[in-house]
Amino acid sequence: MTISSLFQQELIEDNYYAKVNAYYFKQWDAFDMAYHEHKDVEIMYVIDGSCLVKTLTESISLKKGDFILLDSHVPHRLVVGTGQLCRMLNVEFSFIHKISRFPSIKELADENSALRQFLGIKRSFITLKDPNEIYHTLKNVVLESDKKETDKEIMVQLLLSQLLIQIARLGVEDQKLNRENQQANVYVNQAIEFLHYHYDCDIKVSDVGKAVSLHPGYLHRIFKKLMDCTMMEYLATLRMEKAKMLLKDTEIPIIEIAQYVGINSSQYFSQLFKKHTKITPIEFRTLYKMDIVKLQKG
Numbered sequence: 001m002t003i004s005s006l007f008q009q010e011l012i013e014d015n016y017y018a019k020v021n022a023y024y025f026k027q028w029d030a031f032d033m034a035y036h037e038h039k040d041v042e043i044m045y046v047i048d049g050s051c052l053v054k055t056l057t058e059s060i061s062l063k064k065g066d067f068i069l070l071d072s073h074v075p076h077r078l079v080v081g082t083g084q085l086c087r088m089l090n091v092e093f094s095f096i097h098k099i100s101r102f103p104s105i106k107e108l109a110d111e112n113s114a115l116r117q118f119l120g121i122k123r124s125f126i127t128l129k130d131p132n133e134i135y136h137t138l139k140n141v142v143l144e145s146d147k148k149e150t151d152k153e154i155m156v157q158l159l160l161s162q163l164l165i166q167i168a169r170l171g172v173e174d175q176k177l178n179r180e181n182q183q184a185n186v187y188v189n190q191a192i193e194f195l196h197y198h199y200d201c202d203i204k205v206s207d208v209g210k211a212v213s214l215h216p217g218y219l220h221r222i223f224k225k226l227m228d229c230t231m232m233e234y235l236a237t238l239r240m241e242k243a244k245m246l247l248k249d250t251e252i253p254i255i256e257i258a259q260y261v262g263i264n265s266s267q268y269f270s271q272l273f274k275k276h277t278k279i280t281p282i283e284f285r286t287l288y289k290m291d292i293v294k295l296q297k298g
Helices: 105-111 113-119 134-146 153-198 205-212 216-227 231-249 254-260 266-277 281-297
Strands: 016-029 041-055 059-063 066-070 076-079 085-097 125-129
Touching: 016 105, 016 134, 016 153, 041 134, 059 066, 059 125, 085 134, 105 113, 105 153, 113 153, 125 153, 134 153, 153 205, 153 216, 153 231, 205 216, 205 231, 216 231, 231 254, 231 266, 231 281, 254 266, 254 281, 266 281
Parallel strands: none
Antiparallel strands: 016 085, 041 059, 041 066, 041 076, 041 085, 066 125
């Protein structure tokens, strides 16, 4: 009996072994493949260049060192843009039921928690970045499979076991990071909401941390990671946008606008405004009024 899916429950209930069914190196040049699917699990590894792998629901960009593991019967297509090259290694495998003295997938999963957890993910595909170990193992799987020795199977099984455990570790870690990023997004969105509601106040990072029930140091790190700026930089930009709106749409004195946006020093407000807009608040208001006059005359 053969199992073609990596995520079938039988894999961790009975004795199945990975079996390589196809493998090839290929350099693609400006190629647009039609949608197709395989009866086996497929690994597409980008050795050099870049490409797109499209499923029916997503378009995944891959570059050197990236690989995608596609479960069986997942429709997909490969796209390599005009003027682009992409060299890949593809390996396809399934799982066969047999009696052997070599550890089965079930036995490996019993001893390796990452593999057991990974086999329970049940995703149609997963994209990962190689930390310089997957390609080495994949290449050795191919080289051993090409050999003519009658006892090569033991090496192929050892390498396939190594490959599955390596991918499992990466996949479980990737899933953990995704969960952490999802939670981090919640905290960062809460922090942004707080800043938008309180930009007119004297705000410190500790105030935001308290509002979202998170240590300010950790909040600072995840905010910068996800937003590519610090909270104080985000707040400064937000305040300058509000100031520009007030300068354009009201006659409020500039010294009061500074206070409206949470800055108690008019001198510092002017310096910050010029840093963001390259002109002073007075020049900004004057230029805007001149533009209005031109529009009215036109």
